[in-house]
Amino acid sequence: MTAMLANRLIRYADLLPCKNAFVDTRSPGSDQKENFTLIGPGVSENPNQHVHIPEPHGFNIGGARQPPRCLNSQHSHETAEVFVVHKGRWRMIFGVNADEGDVTMEEGDVIxxxxxxxxxxxxxxxxxxxxxxxxxxxDPGKVTWSPRVFDLAKQYGLVLLEGGRLVDTTVGESVPPGAKLQQPPSAAEIARLATPPREALASCVLKPKQFAVNPRSPLAREGVEEAAIITPQATGDGFAPGPIKGWWPHGFNLRCLRLESGAFVPPHIRNEEEVIFVHRGVLQLATPQGEVILGPGDTFTTPKGVPRGFRASSSNGVAAYVVRGGDSPAMPSFLS
Known part of the structure; x- marks a missing residue:
């Protein structure tokens, strides 16, 4: 594997966490979480957050690792936020006071x-x-936290500045002269961030059996299926909108690529960003620059315009989640 390919590979075992990425990271119940920024700047409030691959993709890739009973506090985002459950069982909780509904998610589920x-x-x-x-x-913008988060942060020595920078007074950091503190959201702002109706939120969650397998996918062949998860609009490579379309912008598609053991997709070229996250099995990814072997939890961003082929080399096959840049990915070009 060349250095170019190695620099685009993020092994799950090599992920570098930040344990104080946000203003809630000392709040009781939230102090054991680990945040990861894989691709792009993310939304971390700690300038020391490690970024594995800074290259702009049109979207950001991150991760969260938490032990049992660990909580990520109530917050709102300015851009789309999508989660794939790789490990564990999770409860997604809605509302500024965490009392406006929830949904339980298992491994492989997407929200x-x-x-x-x-x-x-x-x-x-x-x-x-x-x-x-x-x-x-x-640029996914900054996080808006619920008022309770600010109250707890003050007790544990964390201060959030306007613009989203975190100051940790317990390690000797101080608020810069003239800096303005981020204030909790007002009642009017909270009203603007109201939770959608339960039936609307239900359309934002999918289990693997609900993924929309597309037999007309250009990647489909014996032992290979590509299923739509997030498709904002009809695409150039033959996918209809849905199952998750969203009434807010995404700017990317999310697919699930499943291969039976030994099945393969021949070399082809794409001209949009493609990030592959392996959920199950071992995926061989072949390029003219060498081969990349991806195991569970590994992430790889394929260079645009570079031929790539896939093969499942594990006995239980492969399930991988693929992020494709743009609302309408184009048809790939297969090599003769």
Whole structure:
């Protein structure tokens, strides 16, 4: 594998976490969470957050790892936030006070949470869990926290500045002269971030059996299926809108690529960003620059315009989640 390919590969075992990425990370019940920024700047409030691949993709890739009973506090995003449950059992919680509904998610499930609403999430399983995350846009903006988060942060020495920078007074950091503190959202702002009706939120969650397998996918062949998860509009490579379309912008498609053991997709070229996250099995990815072997939890961003082919080399086959850039990915070009 060349250095170019190695620099585009993020092994699950090599993920570098930030344990104080946000203003809620000392709040009781939230102090054991780990946040990861895989591709793009993300929304971390800590300038020391490690970014594995800074190259702009039009979307951001991140992750959250939490032990049992660990909670991510109520907050709102300015762009799309999508979670794939890789490990564990999770509860997604809605509303500024965490009392406006919830949904339980198992391994392989996907949720796309609408912008401009409060959400939090808790690992309710018995083992450490991991969420693979996609955020819309090159700049996903800053997080809006519920008022309770600010109250707790003050007790534990964390201060959030306007613009989203975190100051940790317990390690000797101080608020810069003239800096303005981020204020909790007003009643009017909270009203603007109201939780959508339950039936609307239900359309934002999918289990693997609900993924829309597309027999006309250009990747489909014996032992290979590509299923739509998030498709905002009809695409150039033959996918109809849905199952998750969203009434807010995404700027990317999310697919599930499943291969039976030994099945393969021949070399082809795409001209949009393609990020592959392996959920189950071992995927061989072949390029003219060499081969990449991806195992569960590994992430790879394929260079645009570079031929790539896939093969499942594990006895239980492969299930991978693929993020494709843009609302309408084009038809790939297969090599003769």
């Amino acid at each position: 796309s949470i609408p912008i401009h609403m409060f959400r939090g999430f808790e690992n309710i399983g018995e083992e450490t869990g991991f969420l693979f995350a996609v955020l819309g846009g090159d």
